[in-house]
Amino acid sequence: MVPAKGKSRAWLTNVVFMGMGEPLANYDNVRQAIAMLNSPKGMGLGFHQVTLSTSGLVPQIRQIAGEVCNSSLRFSLHAANDRLRNRLVPINKKYPLDQLIAICKEYIDKTGRNIFIEYALFDEVNDSMKGADELIRLLESLKCTINLILGNPIISSDFRPSPLETALAFQKKLIVSGIRTMLRVSRGADIEAGCGQLRSRWLDKQPQT
Secondary structure, eight states: OEEOTTOSSEEOOOEEEOSSSOGGGGHHHHHHHHHHHHSTTTTOOOGGGEEEEESOOHHHHHHHHTSOOOSEEEEEOOOSSHHHHHHHOGGGGTSOHHHHHHHHHHHHHHHOOOEEEEEEEBTTTTOSHHHHHHHHHHTTTOOEEEEEEEOOOOTTOSOOBOOHHHHHHHHHHHHHTTOEEEEEOOOSGGGTOSTTHHHHHHHHTSOOO
8 A cells, every 4th residue: 555646545556366265266257357457447557466366277267368367367386296285275176287387388378477376385284395396396487486475373273384494495495496486474364364264263163063
């Protein structure tokens, strides 16, 4: 948010479609919303100010690649092999990694745009140096930027965020391989509002059957 010139109120500067369900499962409405955000009669937001995030719905990514969609694209990867990603991102059972990487390459070829990859690091789950090597091999020749983020601690889960030292070592290995990699700051965890935590809290309150 930045203050408008000559006014005290703040104006919206960026919009990210993620975290409240799969945006591409509601493709037509999301596409219309992006067009309105882009329009000079709407918010007048540009390509770098609107982000569309997906867990990897291959047909819809192909649809985006064939249309003029003025937003950046990122997808939640979190694992570099199908066995682990099936566990962390269940949609992978329908659209496995070979299909996802192929459609990402098609998107890049058609649009000329970079893709951003989200990778949440969990202690002793997906943060090993072997996992980093798998990720490097998977993304070979893919024009992308990786956003690493420490997984949010969830009381009801056995998943724990990776130690910072582990995350930095993971990042360094990716950078040395030539992949642009950033370690993002996790937000919302202090009030249990990070990615996945709102749903987790709701499930914790449901009666056991």
